[in-house]
Amino acid sequence: MATRVPILILGGGIIGTSVAWALAARGVRGIEVVDLDLAGVYASSELNAGGVRATWWQPVNVECCRLTLDFFRAHAAEFGFRERGYLWLYADAALWERALEKRTLQNAFGLGVEALAPFELWARFPLLDRGREEILGATFSPRDGLVNPNAVRAFFRREAERQGVVFRNRHYVSGIATARVAGRAGSLRRVSEVDVVEVARGDPTDADGTVREILTSHHVAPAEQVSESRLAPDVVVNCLGAWSSVLLAKIGVRDVAEPVRRQISLVDVHASDLPAGVDPSTLGMIVDASGLYFHPEGPHVLAGYSIPHEAPGFDFGYDGETFFEAEIWPRLAHRASAFERCGHVRGWAGLYDVTPDRSGIAGAVAGFANLFEARSFTGRGVMQSYAIGRAMAGLVAGGRFEEVDLAPLARDRFDDPARWVTEDLHI
Numbered sequence: 014m015a016t017r018v019p020i021l022i023l024g025g026g027i028i029g030t031s032v033a034w035a036l037a038a039r040g041v042r043g044i045e046v047v048d049l050d051l052a053g054v055y056a057s058s059e060l061n062a063g064g065v066r067a068t069w070w071q072p073v074n075v076e077c078c079r080l081t082l083d084f085f086r087a088h089a090a091e092f093g094f095r096e097r098g099y100l101w102l103y104a105d106a107a108l109w110e111r112a113l114e115k116r117t118l119q120n121a122f123g124l125g126v127e128a129l130a131p132f133e134l135w136a137r138f139p140l141l142d143r144g145r146e147e148i149l150g151a152t153f154s155p156r157d158g159l160v161n162p163n164a165v166r167a168f169f170r171r172e173a174e175r176q177g178v179v180f181r182n183r184h185y186v187s188g189i190a191t192a193r194v195a196g197r198a199g200s201l202r203r204v205s206e207v208d209v210v211e212v213a214r215g216d217p218t219d220a221d222g223t224v225r226e227i228l229t230s231h232h233v234a235p236a237e238q239v240s241e242s243r244l245a246p247d248v249v250v251n252c253l254g255a256w257s258s259v260l261l262a263k264i265g266v267r268d269v270a271e272p273v274r275r276q277i278s279l280v281d282v283h284a285s286d287l288p289a290g291v292d293p294s295t296l297g298m299i300v301d302a303s304g305l306y307f308h309p310e311g312p313h314v315l316a317g318y319s320i321p322h323e324a325p326g327f328d329f330g331y332d333g334e335t336f337f338e339a340e341i342w343p344r345l346a347h348r349a350s351a352f353e354r355c356g357h358v359r360g361w362a363g364l365y366d367v368t369p370d371r372s373g374i375a376g377a378v379a380g381f382a383n384l385f386e387a388r389s390f391t392g393r394g395v396m397q398s399y400a401i402g403r404a405m406a407g408l409v410a411g412g413r414f415e416e417v418d419l420a421p422l423a424r425d426r427f428d429d430p431a432r433w434v435t436e437d438l439h440i
């Protein structure tokens with residue numbers, strides 16, 4: 014016998030937790046969040062770089078991030094929000110031209126983005142004393158910055174729990190059964206250790222399709238025992254991040270997003286190597302439009318680089334010294350002599366869930382009356398988290414997006430390239 018759950022959120026990363034809190038804050042009750050690991054060992058929300066900016070190229074992304082950054086600003090001490098800006102360096106003429114063009118849009122949103130000529134850049138950022146001849150200019154957005162994503166997620170969860178949301182840890186979503194409203198509920202059939210398929214599903218093009226049951230498996234004491242739960246949700250919200258497509262494949266919904274590995278290194282800089290007067294702890298995010306980014310992180314510097322054409326897959330392997338030596342150190346040293354002797358501390362890898370236009374997917378899943386999704390926010394999930402939660406709560410509980418209109422992020426935009434929400438400067 015399945016247990017009825019009014020609102021079931023799949024995935025307790027920063028997005029699922031934000032949606033849960035936003036729904037609870039509206040007075041919705043009966044919300045449960047299931048996650049295979051709320052500690053987030055494989056969750057992007059625990060493995061990211063903590064950079065937050067509103068300076069995107071598409072209005073929906075600017076709006077979501079602006080609203081979220083305002084929220085971070087209002088809780089700056091608790092979230093470790095540091096408004097230290099994003100500095101983008103441009104060495105490519107076409108990109109620089111586009112950046113100046115998009116600055117007009119960004120400043121129409123009140124973001125106060127500055128365009129810096131090289132001489133202004135060197136005067137304000139003396140750390141950047143290498144490769145100067147290549148740089149055509151830079152943009153600096155003073156209201157962007159850095160945040161502690163774990164603190165944000167902890168806040169969402171604490172507030173959600175205070176309002177009655179139940180978080181179920183170590184619950185692996187292993188099956189989904191769907192049916193047409195008028196038809197027979199699908200039955201669940203185990204086919205492998207971790208995989209259950211549904212056998213009677215609604216036609217994905219049929220708006221009357223309904224998710225009838227979600228099957229989760231979880232370990233109970235003694236540890237070897239696995240218990241299964243059959244949950245009968247009134248509404249399901251898919252917030253499984255990079256794993257969303259695995260769920261959708263079980264119900265025959267075509268997906269366009271792909272998980273792609275991103276690696277980050279922590280590096281040490283010798284204080285004596287810094288130019289006079291440079292205090293790295295006062296810096297925000299510095300981005301080389303070619304793909305390198307770095308910012309101070311406690312006593313270290315956090316640096317990331319997106320390897321072009323990285324093959325998609327669920328790869329959490331950090332290439333360690335090899336990655337640092339081949340990708341991070343030479344690029345850092347190419348921009349600042351202070352990094353010439355920097356040391357590798359450690360690093361990690363996490364997943365971006367990348368869509369063809371590099372914007373997220375949010376809204377109702379066509380073909381199903383009670384299935385929603387908020388996922389695939391590529392490298393932008395933390396900085397959009399608050400706004401996505403609020404907007405989705407409006408849709409789920411009230412039938413329409415609130416605070417931000419997420420209609421441009423509907424999944425069906427991929428049917429028509431003219432509707433893509435393309436972000437070119439995606440690191």
Ligand SMILES: Cc1cc2nc3c(=O)[nH]c(=O)nc-3n(C[C@H](O)[C@H](O)[C@H](O)COP(=O)(O)OP(=O)(O)OC[C@H]3O[C@@H](n4cnc5c(N)ncnc54)[C@H](O)[C@@H]3O)c2cc1C
Pocket residue numbers: 023024025026027028029047048049050051053055056057058059060061062063064065184185186187252253254255256275276277362363364365387388389390391392393394395396397
């Ligand atoms: C290296 C790196 C750097 C990044 N840098 C930034 C940045 O600077 N700024 C920024 O805003 N964003 C950044 N991002 C992106 C950001 O981290 C993500 O967009 C965001 O965390 C996505 O949150 P989510 O809740 O959608 O997904 P996740 O945090 O991945 O949560 C999904 C959850 O689903 C659970 N789950 C998966 N499958 C199942 C299942 N079958 N059953 C039960 N539970 C399941 C997982 O355990 C996980 O907790 C970065 C990402 C990476 C990897």
